[in-house]
Amino acid sequence: MKSSFLMYKLYAVSPQINIQQHFVYHIQSSGVQKKSMANINEGRAFTEEQEALVVKSWNVMKKNAGELGLKFFLRIFEIAPSAQKLFSFLRDSNVPLEQNQKLKPHAMSVFVMTCESAVQLRKAGKVTVRESTLKKLGAVHFKYGVVNEHFEVTKFSLLETIKEAVPEMWSPEMKSAWSEAYAQLVAAIKSEMKPSS
Numbered sequence: 001m002k003s004s005f006l007m008y009k010l011y012a013v014s015p016q017i018n019i020q021q022h023f024v025y026h027i028q029s030s031g032v033q034k035k036s037m038a039n040i041n042e043g044r045a046f047t048e049e050q051e052a053l054v055v056k057s058w059n060v061m062k063k064n065a066g067e068l069g070l071k072f073f074l075r076i077f078e079i080a081p082s083a084q085k086l087f088s089f090l091r092d093s094n095v096p097l098e099q100n101q102k103l104k105p106h107a108m109s110v111f112v113m114t115c116e117s118a119v120q121l122r123k124a125g126k127v128t129v130r131e132s133t134l135k136k137l138g139a140v141h142f143k144y145g146v147v148n149e150h151f152e153v154t155k156f157s158l159l160e161t162i163k164e165a166v167p168e169m170w171s172p173e174m175k176s177a178w179s180e181a182y183a184q185l186v187a188a189i190k191s192e193m194k195p196s197s
Contacts, residue, residue, distance in 0.1 A: 046184065050177035051122040057166045057174060058115045068165055069111030070104055073097075075157040083150065114158065118181030146193075151186050158182060 061068055074097055077084055084090045089102040097103060162178055163170045 046122045046177075046180055048122065049173070050180060051119075053169075053171075053174045053177040054115075054118045054121075054181055057162060057169050057178075058119050060169070061115065061162070061165045062112075064165070065112050065115075066104065066108045068161055069108035070098070071164070072111050072157055072161040073103060073107040075160055076153055079157065080150070080153045083153065086146065086150075111161075114182065114185060117185050118178065121181050121184060155179065155182050155186075 077097060084097075087103075087106070089106075090097070090100065093100060095101075159175055159178055159182075163175070166174075
């Protein structure tokens with residue numbers, strides 16, 4: 001958790017830091033090596049054990065999906081305030097994020113989609129987001145210039161949100177299971193990151 005504290009401390013001291021600087025700092029402070037997100041799930045299958053951990057934790061979390069989705073997005077914006085510019089409904093808003101009536105449903109929708117795709121991953125053998133939704137996600141992420149560092153901040157925020165939601169279940173194995181599920185969702189989105197036709 002030391003790297004998380006250092007990362008938050010860095011943002012408190014210097015909120016102007018850009019997301020690339022943050023990502024490099026986080027990677028350096030946590031000792032994690034940066035991997036290419038495009039290759040992260042090559043040759044890796046989502047195991048039965050990983051599926052069980054994801055399903056068990058999602059069954060506990062889903063009743064609070066709205067609250068957890070909002071926490072997830074608030075954490076993203078705490079780590080990378082500049083990410084707010086990626087959302088048209090936040091750009092010119094003076095409403096505090098916690099009270100933004102458009103953020104709440106969006107955050108819940110993204111959180112539920114992410115978790116549901118993780119739950120279905122092993123059964124389907126791939127990410128199970130409707131093809132039209134996946135194409136739209138890819139096009140929107142492309143249009144707004146989403147880069148690897150955005151996905152990494154989102155992953156960190158997702159894992160921290162889940163860890164806080166189910167602390168008694170959290171383990172290195174559960175972290176690995178959710179990380180793998182997220183990596184496969186990101187790979188599916190990235191495969192569709194091209195201009196909309």
